[in-house]
Amino acid sequence: MVYGNFLFFINLSFLLLMRANPTIPLRKDRNECPSCGLLFRSSYAFDKHRTGRYGIDRRCKSIEAMLASGMEEGSGGFWISAPLLARRGLKGILGGEGH
Ligand SMILES: [Zn+2]
Numbered sequence: 001m002v003y004g005n006f007l008f009f010i011n012l013s014f015l016l017l018m019r020a021n022p023t024i025p026l027r028k029d030r031n032e033c034p035s036c037g038l039l040f041r042s043s044y045a046f047d048k049h050r051t052g053r054y055g056i057d058r059r060c061k062s063i064e065a066m067l068a069s070g071m072e073e074g075s076g077g078f079w080i081s082a083p084l085l086a087r088r089g090l091k092g093i094l095g096g097e098g099h
Pocket of ligand 1: 033034035038060061
């Protein structure tokens with residue numbers, strides 16, 4: 001029995017180590033990239049973060065490529081697929097960044 005508990009402990013530790021941010025709970029549609037460990041607000045945002053063809057050259061986009069595609073790091077370090085429309089509107093009112 002002791003041996004069985006030990007194996008259970010090892011398995012549990014392994015599952016926790018699989019995540020890059022084991023202390024951050026993933027609620028609702030939030031998720032973590034198993035390859036690079038970045039956090040995403042939605043599975044849609046995660047999909048946007050991945051590029052290439054399945055089984056051939058599927059990979060993570062660089063931070064630069066993510067920013068270039070309109071993605072943005074939101075609150076809590078969770079990336080979003082695009083800035084909120086309200087925020088974009090506010091930027092427009094305040095003069096924005098001109099692009
Ligand atoms: Zn990734």
